[in-house]
Amino acid sequence: MSSDDFFLNKRENKKIDLKLQKLAEITGFDRKTLDEVFDRSTLHSIEKLISDRVIDSLEFPISTGKEGNVFLATTPQDTPLVLKIYRTSNSTFKHMADYIIGDPRFQSIHKSKRDIVYAWTSKEYKNLQKLETIGIPAPRPIKKIDNILVMEFIGDKNQPAPLLKDVELKNPKTIYKQIIKAIRKMYQEENLVHSDLSQYNILIHKNKAYIIDLGQGVLKGHPLSNEYLKRDIHRIVSYFKKYDITENEETLYNKIITGK
Ligand SMILES: Nc1ncnc2c1ncn2[C@@H]1O[C@H](COP(=O)(O)OP(=O)(O)OP(=O)(O)O)[C@@H](O)[C@H]1O
Ligand SMILES: [Mg+2]
DSSP: OOHHHHHHHHHHHHHHHHHHHHHHHHHOOOHHHHHHHOOHHHHHHHHHHHHTTSOSEEEEEEEEOSSEEEEEEEOTTOOEEEEEEEOSSSOOHHHHHHHHTTOGGGTTOOOOHHHHHHHHHHHHHHHHHHHHHTTOOSOOEEEEETTEEEEEOOEETTEEOOBGGGOOOSSHHHHHHHHHHHHHHHHHHHOEEOSSOSTTSEEEETTEEEEOOOTTOEETTSTTHHHHHHHHHHHHHHHHGGGTOOOOHHHHHHHHHHTO
């Protein structure tokens, strides 16, 4: 490295340091979390979203998960949006790789850690597009850059909609039917299996079930897609038992795969 490069890097690092300090103030995150989430390339992507006027600012973190962080952002027109930022460090790549390898859409990617995270983000974006195409309630995908997914915010004002697990449903049968219909339509019309469907990945908003977190979604061609479908059905049927809704899982599975 020449001394010029060294000074350039130092200057660049100082710039990043200042940005992270600002983000720490906005988000309330400690520096360790920020360093993990906002590596240099993620910061550049956020800057690009700002200069392309997709977002105007980051507001606050909605959730800190195993693989990424979800933030509320606002557009220059003050509309709330959601940024899901997958971490490129400390991420569970093995888990991600299992759901990507086997998906015919992602056969040609080189499998560096960063590539896997980017492919995962693309997969969630494409799966959300599929839900939009078939009219299943889910956040509308807006943009994808590298490890960042920008999507519609589901909620009121700046209050995200609650998860199914945290709601006492007044109309459990209606919500149950919506979820089963979503599973069937995804499978029948888009060959898609969510693969992580449960009360933790469904938001309840205005009496509707919104399906979220589609990174794990696989196509029918995936060798384990039927197992994942059975697991999705099992988790939903089990959850609704507390509302006295009972359905035979095998019968339901057969109905879904035959489209009846
Ligand atoms: N579009 C959205 N609108 C409102 N809230 C959202 C939206 N997307 C995600 N959230 C909130 O962020 C949380 C995490 O999102 P998501 O389930 O997609 O990520 P995750 O990687 O599964 O995180 P975790 O590891 O915590 O499960 C959700 O439980 C939900 O509360
Ligand atoms: Mg989730």
